[in-house]
Amino acid sequence: MAYEGILLGMGNPLLDISAVVDDEFLKKYDVKLNNAILAEDKHLPMYDEMSKKYNVEYIAGGATQNSIRVAQWMLQIPGATGYMGSIGKDKFGEEMKKSSMASGINVHYYEDESAPTGTCAVCVVGGERSLIANLSAANCYKTEHLKRPENWALVEKAKYFYIAGFFLTVSPESIQLVAEHAAAKNKIFSMNLSAPFICEFFRDAQEKALPYMDYVFGNETEARTFAKVHGWETDNVEEIALKISQWPKASGTHKRITVITQGADPVVVAEDGKVKLFPVVLLPKEMLVDTNGAGDAFVGGFLSQLVQEKPIEDCVRAGCYAANVIIQRSGCTYPEKPDFN
Template identity: 85%
Template sequence: MEYEGILLGMGNPLLDISAVVDQEFLNKFDIKLNNAILAEEKHLSMYDEMASNYNVEYIAGGATQNSIRVAQWMLQIPGATSYMGSIGKDKYGEEMKKNAKEAGVNVHYYEDDSPTGTCAVCVVGGERSLIANLSAANCYKSDHLKRPENWALVEKAKYIYIAGFFLTVSPDSIMLVAEHAAAKNKIFTTNLSAPFICEFFKDVQDKVFPYADIVFGNETEARTFSRVHGWETENVEEIALKISQLPKVNETRKRITVITQGGDPVVVAEDGKVKLFPVILLPKEKLVDTNGAGDAFVGGFLSQLVQEKPIEDCVKAGCYAANVIIQRSGCTYPEKPDFK
C-alpha cells in the first residue's frame, strides 16, 4: 500500500506556550480549567506574564497539527502525513517549521504578515485550560489551498482530518476539501473540538457535518452539541448515536461517532449500535498534563485507520497515544512508539 501523503490535516497551527501555573493566575484572567477558548482583550497580557513568572515550554501545537504529528509518530513512515495552515513570518513561525520537519510531517504553511498564533496552556494539578490567540492562524485563505502544489496534497490524500476549530477561520476551505472527499469516496473526518464551536459556530458546523464520515469529540462537547440541537438528552451514548445518524452526503458508508470521556470508556456509535471501549487507566501521580490528550487520541486512531485496521484497533491506538501524551508535558512523545 502507498502511504506517502495518505493523511492530510488542515487547521490552526499555534505555538503552545505551556506552563504549570496557580489558581491565582487562573482567577486573575478569568480562566476555567478543562476549557478551550479564544483569547479576548482581557487575556492578551497573560502570554508575557506567563513567560516572565513561570517556567514556560514552547511546543508546536494547534489541535489538528497535534493529531497529525501523533499519527506521523505512530506510523513511523516519513511523509505519510501532510498539513496546511497559516503561520507568521517570525521566529515562532520558524520554530513551527523546524518542529514539523523534525516530526516528519510534510507541511505547506501559508505565511501571513501577522504574528504566528499562540496558545496559552495553563496547567494546574495535571488539568489544563487553553486560551488561543489565533493571530496569523486566523488568516488562512482558500486561495492558498487552490494553488496546484497544495491542492495536490488534497488529491493525494485518502483520509482527511480537519478539527472544528478551523470552522472559525476558513469554512470555504473545509467545504472545498469535504466536497472533494465525498466526490472521490475518500474518508473525511472532523471533531466537535470545543463547546464554543458547537454553540457559536453551529450553522457552519451543520453545513460540514453531512460530509463527515467520522466525528470525534469528548463528553462535554457532545452534551453541548445535544443541547444546541434541542435533543434534550445528556446521555453520551444516545448523543453519539444521534450524531452518527444525521443526514450524510456520501451514503456508501455509515458515519461513525467516537466520543472520549476522560477515564471513562470511549463511546463508538456505528450503524445503529453503540460499543464501549475501556481506556488505559493511569494512576494520578503519573499524570503530568492532559493538554493534547484528545488530539493524541485522534492521531493514534487515524494512524490505524489509514492502515485499514478495524475500529477496535483504531480506538486501542487512540487510547495508547493519549496515555503516552498525558504522562509528558505538552503534546510530546518519545522517539518511537511501542504500540502492539
C-alpha cells in the first residue's frame, strides 16, 4: 500500500508557550485547570508575563497539528501525512515550518501578511494543563488557499482526513469542502469535539459537519457538554457515545464510530449500536509530567493504525500508547522512535 500523503489534517497551527505556573497565576488571569478557551483581552498580557516569569518551552502545537505529528512519528514514513493551516510571516512562523518539516510532515501553510503566528499558553499546575489560545494568524485561513491546485492535490491524494473541532471557529467552509469530497470518494473523514465551548457556541457549524464524520473523537467532558446542548437527559458517556454514533450520515459507505477518552478510565468506543470499553495503561502519578497534548496524541496514535487498516483494538491500543508517551514529557513531544508493536 502506498502511504505517501495518505492522511491529511487541517487546523489552527499554534506555537505552544508552555510553562509550569502557580495557582496565583491562574487566578490572576481567571483560568481554570483542564480547560481550553480562546484568549480574551484580559488574557493577552499573560503570554509575555509567562516568558518573563517562568521557564517556558516553545513547541509547534495546535490540536490537529499535534495529532498529525504523532501519527507521522508512529508511522515513521516521511511524507505519509500532510497538514494545512494559517501562520504569520514572522519568527514564530519560521520556527513552526522548521519544526514540522523536520518531523516529516508535508506542510502547506497559508502565510498571512497581516497577523502574527498564533500562540497558545499552556499553563501546567500539578501535571494538569489549561490552554488559552490566541489564534491571530490561525484565524485567517482562507478557502482560496485550499482550492489552489497544489493544495487541493493533497486532498485528492489523501484517503483519510482529520480536523479538530477548533477549526470550526475559523473555516467551516473549508471543512465542508473536504467533508463532501470524502463522502463523494468513499474516503474516511474524522473530527474531534475538541472543547466544551465548540459544542456550545459553534453548534450549528458542528451539526453541519457531523453527518460527514466517519469517526468522532472527544473526551468525557466534551461528550457530556454535547449531550447537554442537544437536550439529551443523560451524562452517561457510553450512552452519549452511542447516540453520537447513530446521528444521521451523509453517506452510507462507512458507519460512524465514536471514540471517547476518559483520562485514566477506559476508552469508550461506540459502533453498530454496541459499546466497547478499552482499559488504558495506568501511569504512576510520579511519572506524569503534564497532560498537555494527551488527547491529541491519542488521536494521532489511533490514526496511525487506522490508515494501515488495522482493527479498532489496535487503533485504541496505539492511541493509548502514544498518549502514555506524551504525558511523561513536557508538551506534545516524543522520543526519536516509537517502540509500539
